[in-house]
Amino acid sequence: MHTTIISAATLQAHLADPAWIVLDVRHELTDPQAGRAAYTAGHLPGAFFLHLDEDLSGPKNGSNGRHPLPDRVSFAARLAGLGVNQASQVVIYDAQGSMMAARLWWMLRWIGHQAAAVLDGGMPGWLAAGGEITSTLPPARNAGNLIAGESLVxxxxxxxxxxxxxxxxxxxxxxxxxxxxxxxxxxxxxxxxxxxxxxxxxxxxxxxxxxxxxxxxxxxxxxxxxxxxxxxxxxxxxxxxxxxxxxxxxxxxxxxxxxxxxxxxxxxxxxxxxxxxxxxxx
CATH class of the missing domain: 3.40.250.10 (Rhodanese-like domain)
Structure with a gap:
């Protein structure tokens, strides 16, 4: 189980492992559509995209901040819909110094999922290590069984x-x-x-x-x-x-x-x- 960071080499060895799932959370605070555009242009093989504003944040009311946390149960259901299981090893990356990836890492622990790690170096590190990228969208997975459990944070x-x-x-x-x-x-x-x-x-x-x-x-x-x-x-x-x-x-x-x-x-x-x-x- 990887619970903090993971190297590009280790992820490369597990890309085809069905027990592993990769999530792309690239995002630009000044251009909210930039992350999705970057994902469409090229992403790690098999990676699914999650948006900071749409998936990793809840509704704003003017006094709860720019990125309030979403409902825990709904958030877990969103991840399960991508195929995340209770036993899945989740790997998260971005291209912003892991700032977005760390948010999702914490949120997974917030819903009780410990097997979550940030790709060290993100997309730039992956490319520097000779990692492949693709514009092909990953096939849908069967719904996972992830549910919101006792928080680890x-x-x-x-x-x-x-x-x-x-x-x-x-x-x-x-x-x-x-x-x-x-x-x-x-x-x-x-x-x-x-x-x-x-x-x-x-x-x-x-x-x-x-x-x-x-x-x-x-x-x-x-x-x-x-x-x-x-x-x-x-x-x-x-x-x-x-x-x-x-x-x-x-x-x-x-x-x-x-x-x-x-x-x-x-x-x-x-x-x-x-x-x-x-x-x-x-």
């Missing part, structure tokens, strides 16, 4: 994050780029800044120059420097809309520091209510 809502401001029991780690964390160059959300008391860990700092994750020991050293004596169970992972925060959660898992929780609404939800405090700068 934790999450927190805005009210709980607000309560934490007073006690500072948990450390909020913001995965956005440093300029957005400081409240500069905000182009996605109406308000710039960050949750008071949060620290910044840009998700791309989890990657090497080739787009693959840093070695576990290096990631552990990076996060330990942020955490100090805190255990990972006292981390709230947050970003703009609950997507790249999952990249930090995956990096923590790779590094052997499990137990951090996600604030799914993240900054896009937090900043939608003017009563919630906002900090800027470092």
């Amino acid at each position: 934790g999450s927190i809502d805005a009210a709980e994050v607000m309560s934490n401001l007073a006690v500072q029991d948990k450390l909020v780690i913001d995965a956005r780029a440093p300029d957005r964390f400081r409240g500069e160059n905000e182009t996605l959300d109406a308000v710039g800044g960050h949750i008071p008391g949060a620290c910044n860990r840009f998700f791309r700092d989890n990657l090497q120059a080739d787009g693959r994750f840093k070695p576990a020991a290096e990631l552990r050293a990076d996060f330990t420097a942020l955490l100090g004596a805190r255990p990972a169970s006292r981390i709230i992972a947050q970003c703009g809309s609950g997507v790249t925060a999952c990249h930090n959660l995956l990096a923590l898992e790779i590094s052997g520091l499990p137990g951090a929780i996600l604030y799914p609404g993240s900054w896009s939800e937090w900043s939608s209510d003017p009563a919630r405090p906002v900090a800027t700068g470092n």
Whole structure:
């Protein structure tokens, strides 16, 4: 069972294995149709496409963020419709530094499915390793038996994050780029800044120059420097809309520091209510 990341070579050896299923979640936040177009032009053999807005997010109401989580039962049914079974090994990839793939990785754990791994290096890594791509759509699979079970991960809502401001029991780690964390160059959300008391860990700092994750020991050293004596169970992972925060959660898992929780609404939800405090700068 692969539960964090997987190499292109390992996936290549299992592409024809019916117990494995590959999911393509390429997406551009500024061009929501780009991922589907990229999939149509060429994807890993047998891969199915899922859309961040349509499949990995629920309905927006103006105050629950840009990518609220969908209904767990409906989400599991969507995956089962693609052929995902309780025993399936799921492999996920994108072309955006694994930021979208990490979101689906976390969501699979959220519905209780542990055998989920991100293709290390994504589509660029696959191509660099000589992997084949095709524009042929995969044949439909028989419906799988995946159902939403007991969650393997934790999450927190805005009210709980607000309560934490007073006690500072948990450390909020913001995965956005440093300029957005400081409240500069905000182009996605109406308000710039960050949750008071949060620290910044840009998700791309989890990657090497080739787009693959840093070695576990290096990631552990990076996060330990942020955490100090805190255990990972006292981390709230947050970003703009609950997507790249999952990249930090995956990096923590790779590094052997499990137990951090996600604030799914993240900054896009937090900043939608003017009563919630906002900090800027470092």
